[in-house]
Amino acid sequence: MNPAQRNQEAVVSHAEATLVSRSCEIPDVSFRAFLADQNAPRVHWASPDGLELVGGGAAAHLTASGPKRFDSLRDEAEALFADADHEGPEATRPRMLGGLSFDADHEETPPWTGFAAATFVLPRVQLTRGDDATWLTVVEYGPDATVDSAADALDAARESLSELPMMRPSGGSPGVADRHWRTPKREWTAQVERVTERIRSGDLLKVVLATALDLELAEEVDIPDVLERLRRTYPECYRFLVQPTDEAAFFGPPPERLVKRAGRSVETEALAGSMPRGETPEDDADYAESLLESEKLQHEQQLVADTICEQLEQFGDVTARDKRIRKLSNIQHLQTPISATLDGDAHVLSLVEALHPTPAVGGLPLEAALETIRETESFDRGWYASPVGWFDADGNGEFAVGIRSGVAGGKQATLFAGNGIVGDSDPEAEWDELQPKVRPILDELE
Incomplete structure (x- = not known):
């Protein structure tokens, strides 16, 4: 069966199904304990503005592949959300959580077993934290879903939740038994040299080269524990988890927003060029000044900002604000906030x-x-x-860029890092700049 036929069958099944969502406010509960109690698929989303979602099980899935994957997602989502019956605070409205692969022709090979080119989940049971309150939500979806069945499921979920501990003791890190870079330093620097030569020849302006660090863990990784430690260490970042199966989970604390849409308002940013944090306030300030004075990093950052603005202009009026320094726990970046006001009703997936x-x-x-x-x-x-990230029935949503990330399961983990290469990039300096980009997750595994 080809993708078009699968998509058509999915739309037909959505037409025969009903979506019923019911929510209730609950006393605060350990999101970590809740997540540990859920079966895959499991999802987690936390944004710096305070919204936090964690879900287990799937009331519905959306998957897509190939160059038309965004069209397929939008079409299926429209059918799935049609005539949805939701009762509860606005923050608990049904949302699809998940993401997409870097390339549209991605294949599900290890360590990406279970990860399609696009996978989104409507959680069967979900906790939402925001505006100083916590809510429990249950979604029933199918031809037999009713208000009564959703109410019964909410009662059962609330009873199950009452049996969870208010706090879950934090386990230790699994430890790293062995590690190796997929692209060793000698090969990496040779790659950078070849790319800089091509850039200087005039074919390119910039190429982002990435590599991966494979880890063999001393013990099996506990993903909820790692996410909790990332929350404490990187509260200023996004945090996400996409775990389609028990085999592997993709997660991390990315600093960079890809796009947020709320009605006609769109927010994004250009985040490029990095320096480490200093061990003293004086050192830290010197590094920040280096970001502002480096012609190479300023050039790289401006290329990113200009391109994002050009890509958004088709949707409405775009405004780029002044550059600033974005300071994280172990690294600092050049950042240009960018906003837009939509002319029409573009879905957040269209912006993505x-x-x-x-x-x-x-x-x-x-x-x-x-x-x-x-x-x-x-x-x-x-x-x-x-x-x-996530999107809802109205086409609103928010997405982060899945960097500072890793995929892990059992005693295996793979962490990723990349650097923007321009014509005057120094291979040795680029290698050094890679190292802090794997630290966010590596520190929580060692």
Whole structure:
């Protein structure tokens, strides 16, 4: 059966199904304990503005592949959300959580078993935290879903929730028994040299080269524990989890918003160019000043900002604000906040499709940069540097860029890092700049 036939069957099944969602406010509960109690698929989303979602099980799935995957997702979502019956606070409205692979032709090979080119889940049971309150939501979806069945399911979920501990003791890190870079330093620096030569020849402006760090863990990884430690260490970042099966989970604390749509309002940013944090306030300020004074980093950042603005202009009026320094726990970046006011009713997935991959994770010109990436990188990016987030029935939603990320399961983990290469990039300096980008997850596993 080809993808078009599968999509048609899915639309037909959605037409025969009913979506009923019911919510209730509950006392605060350990999201970590809740997540640990759920079966796959499991999803988690937390944004710096305070919204946090965690869900288990699937009332419905959306999957898609190939160059038309965004069209398929929008069509299926429209059918799925049609005539949805939701009762509860606005924050608990049904949302699809998940993401997409970096390349549309992605294949589900290890460590990406279970990860389609696009996978979104409508959680069967979900906790939502925001505005100083916590809610429990249950979704019934299918030809037999009714208000009564949803109410019964909510009662059962609330009873199950009451049996969970208010706090779940934090386990220790699994420990790292062995590690190796998929692209060793010598090979990496040779790749950078080849790419800089091509850039200087005039074919390219920028290419983002990535590599992966494979880890053998001393003990099996506990994903809820790792997410909890990331919450404490990187409260200023997004946090996400997409776990389609028990085999592997994709997660991380990315600093970069890809796009947020709320009605006609759109927010995004250009985040490119990095320096480490200093051990003293004086050192930290010196690094920040280096970001502002570096012609190479300023050039790289401006390329990203200009391209994002150009990509959004088809949807409405775009405004780029002044550059600033974005400071994280172990790294600092140049950031340009960008906003837009939509002319029409563009779905957030349409904005994601237009923006992904940004020059911060792909390069410029985009097609030539992507061709260079495929020719140069010796591993499959999978979902690394891809859009991860959520969308709702109205086409609102928010997506982060899946960097500072890793995929893990059992005693195996793979962490990812990439750098923007321009004509005057120094291979040794680029290698050094990679190292802090795997630290967010590596620190919680060691």
